[in-house]
Amino acid sequence: MAKxxxxxxxxxxxxxxxxxxxxTNYNVLRFGAKPDGKTDSTxxxxxxxxxxxxxxxxxxxxVPKGRYLVGSMAFKGGxxxxxxxxxxxGTLVAxxxxxxxxxxxxxxSFEGVSGVSIAGGSLDAKGPALWACKASDSxxxxxxxxxxxxxxxxxxxxxxxxxxxxMFHIVINGCQNVLVRGVRIIAAGNxxxxxxxxVQQSTDVQIISSSIKTGDDCISIGxxxxxxxxxxxNCGPGHGISxxxxxxxxxxxxxxxxxxxxxxxxxxxxGLRIKSWARPSNGFVKGVRFSDCIMRNVQYPIVIDQNYCPxxxxxxxxxxxxxxxxxxxxxxxxxxSTPIAVKFDCSPKTPCTGIRLQNVNxxxxxxxxxxxxxxxxxxxxxxxxxxxxx
Ligand SMILES: *[C@@H]1O[C@H](CO)[C@@H](O)[C@H](O)[C@H]1NC(C)=O
Ligand SMILES: *[C@@H]1O[C@H](CO)[C@@H](O)[C@H](O)[C@H]1NC(C)=O
Ligand SMILES: *[C@@H]1O[C@H](CO)[C@@H](O)[C@H](O)[C@H]1NC(C)=O
Numbered sequence: 461m462a463k464x465x466x467x468x469x470x471x472x473x474x475x476x477x478x479x480x481x482x483x484t485n486y487n488v489l490r491f492g493a494k495p496d497g498k499t500d501s502t503x504x505x506x507x508x509x510x511x512x513x514x515x516x517x518x519x520x521x522x523v524p525k526g527r528y529l530v531g532s533m534a535f536k537g538g539x540x541x542x543x544x545x546x547x548x549x550g551t552l553v554a555x556x557x558x559x560x561x562x563x564x565x566x567x568x569s570f571e572g573v574s575g576v577s578i579a580g581g582s583l584d585a586k587g588p589a590l591w592a593c594k595a596s597d598s599x600x601x602x603x604x605x606x607x608x609x610x611x612x613x614x615x616x617x618x619x620x621x622x623x624x625x626x627m628f629h630i631v632i633n634g635c636q637n638v639l640v641r642g643v644r645i646i647a648a649g650n651x652x653x654x655x656x657x658x659v660q661q662s663t664d665v666q667i668i669s670s671s672i673k674t675g676d677d678c679i680s681i682g683x684x685x686x687x688x689x690x691x692x693x694n695c696g697p698g699h700g701i702s703x704x705x706x707x708x709x710x711x712x713x714x715x716x717x718x719x720x721x722x723x724x725x726x727x728x729x730x731g732l733r734i735k736s737w738a739r740p741s742n743g744f745v746k747g748v749r750f751s752d753c754i755m756r757n758v759q760y761p762i763v764i765d766q767n768y769c770p771x772x773x774x775x776x777x778x779x780x781x782x783x784x785x786x787x788x789x790x791x792x793x794x795x796x797s798t799p800i801a802v803k804f805d806c807s808p809k810t811p812c813t814g815i816r817l818q819n820v821n822x823x824x825x826x827x828x829x830x831x832x833x834x835x836x837x838x839x840x841x842x843x844x845x846x847x848x849x850x
Contacts, residue, residue: 483545484517487524495526497553502531513539523548523581531555532564532604537572537612544573548581548620558590561626562601569608570615577616583607587624591651591675603627603653613637623647628655629674635662643670649697651675656698659685661713668692677702678728683743684713691721700730700758703745705768707736707782712743724754727797731761732789736782736807738767738775744783755794761822762789764815764836766807780807786814793821801829801846804836811835821845 486508489495493504505528512519519541530552552568554561561567567585570576585606593600603626609615613636621644622629629645632638640657647654656672659665660682671694672678678695681688681703695701701723703715725731732750736743755761764784769775784806801822806812815838822829822845833849840848 482517484512484515484519485522486512486519487522488528489524493523493528495524495528495550497527498529500531501528502533505530506533506535509535512541512544514541516540518543518545520545520547523550523552526550527553529553529555532561532567532569534566534569534571535573537570537574539573541575543575543577546576546578548578551582551584553584554586556586558586558593558603558626559601561585561604562590564604566608567604567606567626569610570612571610573609573612573615575614576612577618578620579616580619582621582623584623585625587626587647587651587654590626591648594652605629605631607631608633609635609638611635615639616641618642620644621646624651625654627653628658630657632657632659632662632665636664638662638665640665640667641669645670645672645674647674649673649675655680658682659688661685663687665689666691670694672698674698680704681715681718682706683709683715685715686717688718689721690719690723693723694726695723696726696728698728700725700728700733702730702733702735703748704733704735705737706743706745707739707741707780710741712741714744714746716744716746718748720750720753722752724756725758725761726756727758729759730763731755731758732763732792733760734764734784734787735768736766736780738769738778738780738807740778741781743781744785745787746783746785748787750787750789750792752791755792755796755822757795757797759796759798760800760803761794761796762792762802762820764804764806764812767805779809781810782807783810784812787812788816788818789820790816790818792819796822796824796829799824799830800832802831802848804833804838806835808835811837813837815839815850816841817844817848818842819844
């Protein structure tokens with residue numbers, strides 16, 4: 461894992477020093493892209509990708525300053541180039557009519573790629589018109605995810621700004637070895653389903669030094685996530701960091717070895733949440749460490765909810781089959797905006813076990829907050845405020 465960043469840094473240095481390196485440079489302007497914000501540059505971007513992909517050298521696709529109107533684009537793998545650096549100094553802009561992007565699942569999608577890095581750049585998905593459509597309950601499209609990586613490995617996303625996504629901002633699905641660093645995500649606090657970063661079926665993903673302000677989960681973690689490291693993220697507005705919703709399916713891969721560290725939640729709905737449908741499933745959550753996190757005015761700072769059953773549809777009378785074990789909350793402090801700051805609502809069929817609270821200090825209106833427990837076994841160490849209810 462230590463090798464790749466070194467190579468990336470080398471690429472960037474070589475690219476910047478303009479040395480006669482083996483990096484082959486493709487500027488999107490050469491392929492006919494127009495930085496005027498109104499000429500459709502989709503074809504130019506796809507051609508730049510095809511050219512880079514077919515080159516045996518390390519390659520860079522360069523997007524100079526300016527605004528580029530682009531529609532839905534799928535960048536396919538199977539490339540000859542071992543490393544493709546996409547260096548963006550400009551902004552990619554979605555079509556003004558939300559139905560154009562909304563007809564697709566994704567705006568920018570990378571499928572089966574290896575060694576792709578995105579450095580810098582802004583993505584403006586023009587989501588607000590679609591959010592307004594959804595709010596007025598007419599027949600609106602679901603909307604497109606802004607940036608998706610599927611079945612890919614050795615991916616870097618560095619210093620990107622994603623604005624106003626129609627749906628999820630970034631999705632990492634079926635990937636290995638992904639580093640997201642210094643990313644900023646911005647959407648309105650009431651925008652529907654605009655999750656910041658969604659990870660699932662992926663191994664060795666790091667999300668570091670990033671800021672996420674959005675209308676749904678800042679980071680959502682789906683089945684099959686393993687070795688996920690989240691550190692120094694600022695979250696809020698938004699719904700917090702959530703493992704789940706799990707137990708959507710009977711047959712589901714587990715979530716294991718997740719760390720969330722030095723992260724701040726400001727005015728969010730949840731802080732650190734694990735959530736599963738009240739439905740049978742063979743999935744699990746195992747080995748999660750939440751440490752050194754600050755809550756400012758968070759509705760539900762610590763929550764395990766295994767009774768998720770919105771509108772009582774598809775689950776009445778059922779209980780969750782997800783087994784939750786070995787979850788540590790250490791150094792979690794700050795304020796709750798509701799009286800119950802710590803809530804463990806676990807499954808009667810598969811109680812939560814190995815829950816550990818250590819140095820937790822959460823208050824409500826400068827007073828003691830409360831804890832709530834059902835079907836949970838755990839221990840509390842050192843200062844734990846509110847008192848645990850194990
Ligand atoms: C690959 O790099 C070599 C060495 O710098 C260069 O001579 C060659 O032209 C490059 N190939 C392409 C297709 O750009
Ligand atoms: C857990 O994941 C971290 C990276 O997030 C990794 O460094 C560590 O080795 C993993 N632990 C196990 C037991 O796989
Ligand atoms: C717990 O937090 C409250 C409110 O922020 C603070 O006044 C108190 O000193 C903290 N207690 C400890 C032991 O840190």
